[in-house]
Amino acid sequence: MKKSEGLAGGDIVIHEVSSLTAAAHELKSPLALVRQLALQLESSEVTDEQRRLVQQITLTSERALRLTSDLTRSARLDDALFELEPLNPEQLCKDIVAELTPLFEAHGRSLAVTHRTHPLLLVANRDLLRRIIMNFSDNALYYSQPGTAVHMQIQALKKSGTVRVGIRDYGPALSADMWRKLQKKLTHSPQSVHARPQSSGLGLFIASQFAEAMQGTIGATRHRDGATFYVELQASRQLSLL
Amino acid sequence: MTRVLLVEDDPWLAELEAGLLKKAGYEVTLSPHAPSAIIAIDEIKPDVIVLDVLLTGGTAFALLHELQSYGDTGTVPIILCTNMAESLRLEDLQAYGVRRIVDKTTMQLDDLPAAVRGVLL
Numbered sequence: 001m002k003k004s005e006g007l008a009g010g011d012i013v014i015h016e017v018s019s020l021t022a023a024a025h026e027l028k029s030p031l032a033l034v035r036q037l038a039l040q041l042e043s044s045e046v047t048d049e050q051r052r053l054v055q056q057i058t059l060t061s062e063r064a065l066r067l068t069s070d071l072t073r074s075a076r077l078d079d080a081l082f083e084l085e086p087l088n089p090e091q092l093c094k095d096i097v098a099e100l101t102p103l104f105e106a107h108g109r110s111l112a113v114t115h116r117t118h119p120l121l122l123v124a125n126r127d128l129l130r131r132i133i134m135n136f137s138d139n140a141l142y143y144s145q146p147g148t149a150v151h152m153q154i155q156a157l158k159k160s161g162t163v164r165v166g167i168r169d170y171g172p173a174l175s176a177d178m179w180r181k182l183q184k185k186l187t188h189s190p191q192s193v194h195a196r197p198q199s200s201g202l203g204l205f206i207a208s209q210f211a212e213a214m215q216g217t218i219g220a221t222r223h224r225d226g227a228t229f230y231v232e233l234q235a236s237r238q239l240s241l242l
Numbered sequence: 243m244t245r246v247l248l249v250e251d252d253p254w255l256a257e258l259e260a261g262l263l264k265k266a267g268y269e270v271t272l273s274p275h276a277p278s279a280i281i282a283i284d285e286i287k288p289d290v291i292v293l294d295v296l297l298t299g300g301t302a303f304a305l306l307h308e309l310q311s312y313g314d315t316g317t318v319p320i321i322l323c324t325n326m327a328e329s330l331r332l333e334d335l336q337a338y339g340v341r342r343i344v345d346k347t348t349m350q351l352d353d354l355p356a357a358v359r360g361v362l363l
Binding site for chain 1: 252254255258261296325328329346347348349350351
């Protein structure tokens with residue numbers, strides 16, 4: 001179980017996070033069954049419209065499974081040692097794009113990685129970074145406008161010696177009030193962060209826990225026409241040593 | 243015909259997985275929990291066991307210990323088919339006869355028959 005720092009009423013929050021984790025475990029079985037049944041139906045003879053609906057069931061159950069998996073993973077952060085290694089975030093982003101493209105296409109959106117001529121390396125745990133980017137991408141999918149593209153952008157922040165992986169969407173702007181709440185509470189609570197309308201902020205809370213486990217941070221940039229949610233991690237010096 | 247013992251306590255998932263294995267040409271026997279699995283192992287002498295981890299009334303690990311304690315069952319290849327795959331490491335379980343771990347949350351329809359084929363090679 002992961003306890004957040006700086007929380008008032010820590011016991012209550014621990015209990016809530018523990019309950020969430022237990023609930024996530026319990027939800028995995030029925031969700032996995034729904035997915036398997038949908039896959040089975042998809043493989044049988046169905047009309048195009050039925051196939052489209054069944055694919056939506058499959059993709060939705062996969063999204064829910066990712067969240068339950070992230071929750072159970074976050075509960076084990078305290079007990080685990082994480083191997084940090086130099087990673088090329090662009091390659092990881094490309095892998096995620098390949099995995100999520102069916103989901104984005106089903107929602108009438110697209111997902112792409114902005115290519116860098118000179119690749120950057122950062123220091124991260126591959127599994128945790130993948131989960132953070134998947135989480136931000138899921139977030140972007142549901143708050144971007146239909147027909148728009150979500151972009152993964154990677155940039156070096158030389159002053160802080162970090163690399164930022166950002167997920168830029170084109171959707172409704174965050175209100176100033178919402179923005180203040182987000183900045184203040186981004187890493188502090190699974191319940192009270194309303195990152196965006198109709199969002200519990202749970203996914204962002206989990207992402208912040210994963211980033212913290214890698215000595216990184218997450219944050220968000222507000223745009224007139226959407227937002228960028230990003231994770232910043234230590235840059236690897238491996239390339240500069242070559 | 244290759245005999246597969248499928249130990250799965252969710253009846254709908256058991257039916258689905260059994261259907262996939264039968265379609266792939268295997269003879270499938272279902273057990274909903276560990277005690278019935280032990281009886282089935284004695285009766286049918288399975289070539290492969292597909293085992294869920296969190297079972298009603300216990301976990302698969304008690305069954306794995308039991309199987310390893312007998313000479314005739316200790317060599318039956320076991321495939322764990324579980325929602326807990328991300329918490330398990332094959333290296334830790336190979337001593338118990340586990341040859342594959344299939345993740346229920348991400349598996350495709352042909353993954354289980356492919357795993358059975360794989361352990362029989």
